[in-house]
Amino acid sequence: ELKVEQNPLFLSMQEGKNYTIYCNYSTTSDRLYWYRQDPGKSLESLFVLLSNGAVKQEGRLMASLDTKARLSTLHITAAVHDLSATYFCAVDVNNFNKFYFGSGTKLNVKP
């Protein structure tokens, strides 16, 4: 059975701090997505990682993918309150965007 394990589930941090969210998965895949979800909203695509060693950065967020370790990370640099949301990783298992999602990380950045 495919597993996508995301940790931590909850993250409370002060503004200005750095932190990393981890996403481990149990199947062979070289396509991984990160999404943000605000309360009551649909998913917002953050990053699409399509190969081993892929690294993408947007603002205070940086995502990386290690397909050999079956691990992706989402690093937050100098967090700000506006980053408060739930973050999901999603593994594409058939290269046609058939996703298995991680459990999500609810991030709360305290002013």
Added chain:
Amino acid sequence: SAVISQKPSRDICQRGTSLTIQCQVDSQVTMMFWYRQQPGQSLTLIATANQGSEATYESGFVIDKFPISRPNLTFSTLTVSNMSPEDSSIYLCSVGWTEAFFGQGTRLTVV
């Protein structure tokens, strides 16, 4: 990119009834996916809908409970049958090529 129209956006239904959710895409796509997001939870893949063939269901989901139609390459429906309060969730459709696109979701409350 793709624009996905999902209807209804929300509904409140009586237990024992059924609701059909529609997903319309502005481009032709081979695969469409249906997900469920229970309150406070992550997204779980229900099934893959292929045009011209039966939908493929994930473990824990059955056709009698979640019948799916895919009459053409731009449209699909998901029916939630014989609803109970446990079916209260957000249901989302998704399509994708090199990038995935999600509908805005249908927020279903069963009373």
